[in-house]
Amino acid sequence: MSTNATQWIRGAVPVAGALAIMLAPIAGEGHARASLAIAVAMVLFWITDVLHPAIVGFIGCFLFTAVGGVEFETAFAGFGTATPWFLYGSLLLISAADRAGVIAWLGDRTPRAVTGSVMAASAGLLCAAYLLGLVVPSGLARATLLLVPALAWARRSSTPMTTTGGLVLVAMYGAATFDRVLPTPAGVVALDVATALALLMGVAWLSREASPDDAEGGEPGEPPAVDVDWRIAALVAVTAALWVTTPVHGLAPAIVGLAAGLITCFPGLTRATAQKAISPDPLAIILAGAALSIPAVLLETKAADVVVGAWSAATEGWSADGMAAYWATTLYRLLSPDGGPPQLPILDGHDGVGSGAAWAAAGVTLLSLYQSPALILGMSVGRCRQAQMLKLGLVVLAALSLAVILF
Amino acid sequence: MTAEHTGTGVSRRQVIGMVLAPLVGISMWFMPTHEALVAQHALAIGAFTIVLWMTEAVDHGTAGFLGLFLFWATGVAGPDQIFSGFAGETPWFLLGAMLIGTMAAKSGLAQRVAFTITAKTGNSYSRLLLGFIIVDFVLTFVVPSGIARVTILGSIAIGVVEAFKVGPKSNIGRGLFIIITYAATIFDKMLIAGAASILARGIIQEQGGVQVLYSMWFLAYLPCDIITIVACWRIILWLYPPEKNSIDDSQHLQKQLAALGPWSAAEKKCAAFLLVAVTLWMTDFVHHISPAMIGISIGLIGVLPGVGLMNVSDLRKLNYSAIWFTAAALGLGRLLNSTKALEVLTDFFASTIAPLISGPFTSALVLYWTAFVYHFFLGNETAMLSTSLPVILAFAKSHGLDPLATGMIWTFAAGGKIFVYQGAVLIVGYSFGYFDAKDMLKVGFILTIVESLILLLLVPIYWPLIGIGS
Numbered sequence: 001m002s003t004n005a006t007q008w009i010r011g012a013v014p015v016a017g018a019l020a021i022m023l024a025p026i027a028g029e030g031h032a033r034a035s036l037a038i039a040v041a042m043v044l045f046w047i048t049d050v051l052h053p054a055i056v057g058f059i060g061c062f063l064f065t066a067v068g069g070v071e072f073e074t075a076f077a078g079f080g081t082a083t084p085w086f087l088y089g090s091l092l093l094i095s096a097a098d099r100a101g102v103i104a105w106l107g108d109r110t111p112r113a114v115t116g117s118v119m120a121a122s123a124g125l126l127c128a129a130y131l132l133g134l135v136v137p138s139g140l141a142r143a144t145l146l147l148v149p150a151l152a153w154a155r156r157s158s159t160p161m162t163t164t165g166g167l168v169l170v171a172m173y174g175a176a177t178f179d180r181v182l183p184t185p186a187g188v189v190a191l192d193v194a195t196a197l198a199l200l201m202g203v204a205w206l207s208r209e210a211s212p213d214d215a216e217g218g219e220p221g222e223p224p225a226v227d228v229d230w231r232i233a234a235l236v237a238v239t240a241a242l243w244v245t246t247p248v249h250g251l252a253p254a255i256v257g258l259a260a261g262l263i264t265c266f267p268g269l270t271r272a273t274a275q276k277a278i279s280p281d282p283l284a285i286i287l288a289g290a291a292l293s294i295p296a297v298l299l300e301t302k303a304a305d306v307v308v309g310a311w312s313a314a315t316e317g318w319s320a321d322g323m324a325a326y327w328a329t330t331l332y333r334l335l336s337p338d339g340g341p342p343q344l345p346i347l348d349g350h351d352g353v354g355s356g357a358a359w360a361a362a363g364v365t366l367l368s369l370y371q372s373p374a375l376i377l378g379m380s381v382g383r384c385r386q387a388q389m390l391k392l393g394l395v396v397l398a399a400l401s402l403a404v405i406l407f
Numbered sequence: 408m409t410a411e412h413t414g415t416g417v418s419r420r421q422v423i424g425m426v427l428a429p430l431v432g433i434s435m436w437f438m439p440t441h442e443a444l445v446a447q448h449a450l451a452i453g454a455f456t457i458v459l460w461m462t463e464a465v466d467h468g469t470a471g472f473l474g475l476f477l478f479w480a481t482g483v484a485g486p487d488q489i490f491s492g493f494a495g496e497t498p499w500f501l502l503g504a505m506l507i508g509t510m511a512a513k514s515g516l517a518q519r520v521a522f523t524i525t526a527k528t529g530n531s532y533s534r535l536l537l538g539f540i541i542v543d544f545v546l547t548f549v550v551p552s553g554i555a556r557v558t559i560l561g562s563i564a565i566g567v568v569e570a571f572k573v574g575p576k577s578n579i580g581r582g583l584f585i586i587i588t589y590a591a592t593i594f595d596k597m598l599i600a601g602a603a604s605i606l607a608r609g610i611i612q613e614q615g616g617v618q619v620l621y622s623m624w625f626l627a628y629l630p631c632d633i634i635t636i637v638a639c640w641r642i643i644l645w646l647y648p649p650e651k652n653s654i655d656d657s658q659h660l661q662k663q664l665a666a667l668g669p670w671s672a673a674e675k676k677c678a679a680f681l682l683v684a685v686t687l688w689m690t691d692f693v694h695h696i697s698p699a700m701i702g703i704s705i706g707l708i709g710v711l712p713g714v715g716l717m718n719v720s721d722l723r724k725l726n727y728s729a730i731w732f733t734a735a736a737l738g739l740g741r742l743l744n745s746t747k748a749l750e751v752l753t754d755f756f757a758s759t760i761a762p763l764i765s766g767p768f769t770s771a772l773v774l775y776w777t778a779f780v781y782h783f784f785l786g787n788e789t790a791m792l793s794t795s796l797p798v799i800l801a802f803a804k805s806h807g808l809d810p811l812a813t814g815m816i817w818t819f820a821a822g823g824k825i826f827v828y829q830g831a832v833l834i835v836g837y838s839f840g841y842f843d844a845k846d847m848l849k850v851g852f853i854l855t856i857v858e859s860l861i862l863l864l865l866v867p868i869y870w871p872l873i874g875i876g877s
Contacts, residue, residue, distance in 0.1 A: 051712065052719045059707055066700065072496045079734075080494030082479075082486035085472070255480050262476060265469040266425070268417035282727040283719070289493070 007050060014044035026310065031069030032303040038063045039294045039303070043334050046291075046370045049386035053370055053379075054283035057290025064297045074300045078292025083140070083339040084285045086254035087373045089261025090144040091280030093239065094381050096264035097148060099278070100232035107152035115156040122170045122203045125150055126196050129174030132244070134182055138253035139338060141243045143175035143374030148236065151382060166206040168382030169375075169392060170199050176338060176372035177364040188360060190407075191400075195364045198399035202392040231269065235260060284380035291370040294335055296342040304344050307335060315358075322358060322404045329362035330397065338372040361400050367393035424464025428455050432477075440751050445483055449748035452477045456739060460790035467790060468728035471735025484742055492738030497609030498730045500699035501602055504551040505725045506706030507684065510716050511549045514677035517559050519667055520549060525563065526660035532579055532649040535567060537640045539583060543590045544636060548685050551600035553591040553832035560587045561839050563663075568841070570659040573650050580841040582647035585850050586639050588836025592788075593635060593822040593858065597628035599688075599698055603788045606733050607796060607818035608698075610740055614800040615810030621688040621698040627815060627875055631861050638857045646849065673716050680705050729789075736793030744797060753801045761806060767876055770808060771816055771866035774799070775859050778820030788821040788830055812876030816862065823858060825851035 018041035022033060042060035046053050064075035078084065097103055107115070114120050125146055132142040150171040178192060239260040243253055263269065264278060298304040314328040336344035346359065369375040369389050378384040432455030441447045456474030459465055465473070478484045492498070511517040521542045528538030539560060546556045564587060568580045595601035599608050599621050608619045656662075670678075684705040688698055709715040710722055743749045760777060764770045782791050796817055803813035824830055825848050827837045833847065870876045 052722075055710055055719070055722070059711075062700075062703055062707055066704070072697075072699075073491075073494045076494045076496075076499065078494075080487065080490045080492075082490060084493070085490060088472075254486070255476075258472070258476055259480065262469060262472055265465055267421055267465065279727070281723070282725070283723060 010048040010050040013048050014041040014050075017041055017044045026306055029302065032301045032306055035064055035068035035070065035297050035301040036303040036306060038068055039298060039335055042290070042294065043368070043370075046368045046386070047390060049390075052283065053386070054286040054290070057287050057370070061290050061293050064293065068297060068301065070297050070300050074293075074296055076289065076293055077296035077342060078294075079289035081289075081292055081340065081342075082252075082254045082258075083292055083373050084289040086138075086140055086257045087288050087377060088280055088285055089254075089258035090140055090377055091284060091380060092261030092264050092278055093236065093257070094144060094147055094151075094377070095278045095280060096232050097236050098151070098381075100229035101227055102229075102233045102236060103148055103152045103155070105228045105233075106149060107156035110149070110153055110156060115153045118167065118203055118207050119200060121153045121167055122200055125153075125167070125171040126174045126178075126199060129171060130178045130180075130192065130196070132175070133178035133180050134184075135245075135247060136243045136253065137179070137246055138243070138257075139176045139179060139372055139374045140377065141246075141253035141257060142178075143172050143377050144257065145240055145243065146171040146175050147377065147381060154382075165378075165383045165385050165388050166203055168378045169206075169384040169388055170203050172372075172374045172378035172382070172384065173199060173366065173392060176366060176374040187357070191360060191364065191403075194399055194403050195396055198396040199392065201399070202395035205391060205395060206388055232264070235263060281380040284376050287370055287379075288339065288373050288376050291337040291376075292340055292342070294337065295340055295344050298335060298344060299342060307332060308345060323401055325358035326361050326365075326401065326404050329358040330365045330367075333362045333365075334367065334371070337370055338374075361404065365393060365397050365400060367397070420462055421464045424459055424462025427462065428458040428464060431455060431458050441748065443747065446746045446748045446750070448481060448483050449478070449743055449746035450751065452481070452483065453739060453743050453748060457790075457794045460787065460794065463787065466728055467787065468731035468735065471732050471739065474739050475735055478742055483746065488742060488745065489738060491741060492734040492736070493731075495609065495613075495734070495737055496697060496699040496703075497605060497737055498734035500609075500702045501605050501730050501733050502725065503699070503702035503704070503706030504600065504602075504605060505730075506709050506717065506722075507681065507702065508550045508552045508555050509721055509725065510677050510706075510709040511681065512555055512559065513721065514673040514716050515667065515671060516674045516677045516681070517546060517550050517555075518563070519664075519670070519674060520546060521559060521563050522660060522664040522667065525567075526664045530657045530659070531653045532571070532651070533640075533644060535654075536582060536586065536643060537636075539564065539587055540590055540636050540639050543587055544594050544632060547591075547594045547598050547600050549681055551595065551605075553595050553601055553830075554835050556591045557588050557832055557836045560591075561836065564841075565839070566659070566663065567654070570654045570656055571649075571651055572655065575839075575841045577650055578647035579649050579651070581846055582643040582649070584836060584839055584841035585647075585846050586643045588833055588842075589824075589847075589850055589854060590635075590639055591836070592824060592830050592832050593854070594632070596819045596822040597625075597632050597635075599624050602729050602733065603792055603821055604818060606736065606789050607792050607814060607821075609733070609737055610792065610796045611800065611811060611814035611818075613737065614740060614744060614797045615804070615814055617811045619811065619814075620691050621701075622690065622692045623873070623875070624815070625689065626873055627865070627870060628819070630869060631819075631858075631865055634861050635858065638861075639854065642850070642853055642857070646853075677709075677716055680708060732789065733793075736789070740793065740797040744801070749798055749801050752798045753805065756798055756802045757806065761802075764806075764808075767812075767867035767871070768863065770813070771862045772859065774813065774816045775820045775823070775862055778817050779823045779855060782821060782824065782829060783826070788824075792818060792821055809876040812866065812870060815875070816866065819858070819862065823851070823855035825855065 018037040021037040021040050038060055042056055045051055045056040061075045064070055065072045114124060129142060129146055132145060136142050150168045154167045239256060242256045246253055311328050311332045315325045366372060367390055369379045369386055432451050435451035435454045436448060440450055452474055456470055459470035460467060475489045479486055479489050524542045525535060525538040528534045543556060543560060550556050564583045571579050573579050596604055599605060611619050684701055687701045691698060710717045760773060763773045781795055796814060799817050800810050800814055803810045827833045827844055827847050
């Protein structure tokens with residue numbers, strides 16, 4: 001099939017999805033139906049990746065207020081939350097660290113045993129993500145911390161299997177999903193192990209498909225001398241220390257992240273920012289804000305009730321089939337990206353057998369980059385692509401479905 | 408500016424700002440300005456941010472973020488209140504306006520409009536000058552950014568000065584460039600176009616509690632537009648009599664226009680989009696669609712693949728710092744208002760200015776010149792409006808003045824400038840090297856007086872006829 005035809009089909013899917021919602025025999029007032037149709041179209045556009053996700057997000061928010069019947073402030077509610085601006089801080093910090101040579105310095109000092117093997121690097125990053133998940137209560141903070149070694153290792157490697165996007169994506173996925181507290185129930189540990197194994201399988205798949213051109217690092221050899229701006233390195237270290245000790249001081253990770261990012265903007269503070277100001281990717285912020293606006297709109301128009309109703313209908317009578325609940329919950333969570341409030345109601349404890357487990361499993365099954373600000377960070381800085389994300393998500397979906405059937 | 412630098416890539420002004428802002432903020436934090444601590448602390452953070460904006464110690468957007476961050480970190484307000492400005496329509500209206508400007512410039516339509524009008528005005532200096540002023544005004548509808556307009560017109564004016572075979576510092580060069588530049592900063596206060604008036608509209612709506620229609624704003628300043636065009640023309644002819652009366656090559660502008668070739672598909676498409684936008688803006692009193700929604704929708708159509716004229720790269724290149732700044736300024740205004748931190752400033756304003764205001768005539772005069780003086784201290788006009796307009800509107804409401812009229816006068820006064828530092832548009836015009844600071848002072852001062860006189864006619868006589876300030 002020609003590329004043009006594929007593009008048309010990919011573009012038709014979201015439109016068909018929106019039309020299906022408009023025509024479906026579901027309860028709900030006109031505005032609820034319209035806003036749900038717009039939200040579904042946005043999600044499908046993001047998954048099919050036919051348009052830049054920020055443009056999709058901005059158009060979606062605009063349509064929410066133009067035809068979805070909500071006030072402008074509700075349609076753009078996601079921008080009024082802390083998450084996009086925490087992301088802004090993270091983008092500033094990572095860009096400053098990159099420009100200051102911190103990432104290159106770390107890459108130079110990483111043993112070849114790590115940068116030479118995608119499995120070793122991925123396993124290391126996933127372990128780090130898991131451990132960070134026990135102490136840092138924010139996916140975006142964990143992602144920011146993991147992005148430094150992930151970028152460093154990806155750039156030091158010359159093998160296609162350690163493409164920047166793939167390796168960074170695994171780290172970001174782990175950062176977004178491994179959010180645990182001690183003591184972790186055995187069931188959750190098993191879920192995390194299954195997820196980690198699925199992610200490693202996914203990386204193996206991605207690396208088989210990657211072309212040598214995807215590798216950023218070039219031929220390995222003697223690393224060039226890196227002139228590190230230690231003030232930025234110290235800032236990164238202090239930020240990391242504050243995030244890791246969050247349970248001790250209780251300072252919100254978003255406050256720490258935004259502060260660290262803003263510090264990098266002070267002129268003359270560092271050589272890295274003296275000549276040219278850092279301008280973080282605005283489209284990443286637009287995407288994050290737009291994604292977080294969806295639940296606010298669905299709640300306001302009562303479309304959320306329609307979605308919950310649809311979920312109940314899908315899981316009713318499937319008491320013996322946990323997979324139906326898992327899949328239905330995964331679809332439900334597509335409409336409620338991480339990073340809120342606002343978020344759609346948690347379905348744990350809802351009538352439906354195994355909904356708690358289904359909710360947990362669906363929470364680690366991410367199919368698109370918009371679903372977590374951690375993944376958006378990876379997209380913006382680490383060149384993660386939606387096609388890679390979808391493959392990785394499908395591997396996790398398949399693995400967890402198998403786990404649900406078996407156990 | 409090099410001489411002002413301290414050797415570390417930071418100007419003295421920035422150093423002063425970075426030292427002064429925390430000093431002012433900390434002092435005010437502990438100063439018993441209000442009974443409620445929240446209001447006192449909010450005012451302290453507001454003062455910190457305003458000093459950063461005044462001294463331009465950091466980028467305006469960053470300064471706004473720092474202010475909001477301090478509200479959050481010190482517990483004066485929660486994130487939902489702090490970032491609420493980003494969910495409002497004003498910053499996204501600005502994004503829409505920027506997209507429209509980019510579309511007009513990228514398609515070549517802006518250049519064509521400029522060449523078409525100037526080519527039709529003739530070859531004499533006097534007529535060309537008038538042509539440039541009219542183009543500057545017309546382009547305000549098409550290219551809402553003053554900087555973009557000066558850049559477009561400046562590049563055409565260079566060719567015209569060369570065609571006259573006179574030097575850059577000739578009267579012809581000085582006159583053309585000073586008026587292109589200065590008019591750009593006045594005209595975008597007479598329309599809801601550009602960052603300053605878009606921001607002002609947002610603040611007037613939010614803080615003043617009144618609806619601000621695009622058509623009403625346009626109608627209110629229409630006589631002023633016409634008088635300003637004529638006044639600018641006559642004043643420049645008087646101040647800068649031309650060395651030569653006409654271009655030797657009478658076909659110069661026609662040749663330039665011919666070189667553009669026939670209308671391209673992109674130009675036609677852009678013209679159609681802009682026609683729709685302007686029609687909808689001008690008729691908003693009929694359909695009541697918000698000007699912001701119109702601006703955003705046309706801007707968005709411009710980035711749609713297959714339909715629009717821009718791509719993701721164009722979207723990425725926009726000046727987002729201005730958008731973040733606008734949102735942060737609105738958020739800060741809301742916070743200062745909700746915490747009642749502005750009361751002390753309003754009281755001060757009331758005790759010093761209120762006795763001078765006794766009717767529409769004196770209010771126009773006093774408000775205009777107060778804003779003009781205030782603008783000295785706060786060079787950036789958007790910063791000037793964001794820091795002062797909430798106070799002025801609070802004062803207007805508490806003293807029975809029409810918030811719309813008061814806000815419009817204050818916004819219009821932001822156009823009165825006599826120093827190059829008072830606006831990025833002036834700096835861009837100045838950077839062409841055709842006029843110097845003395846020209847700016849001379850022309851700026853005369854035009855500021857003229858604008859003040861025009862306002863004296865508009866506010867008490869014309870505005871009540873169209874329902875403003877009545």
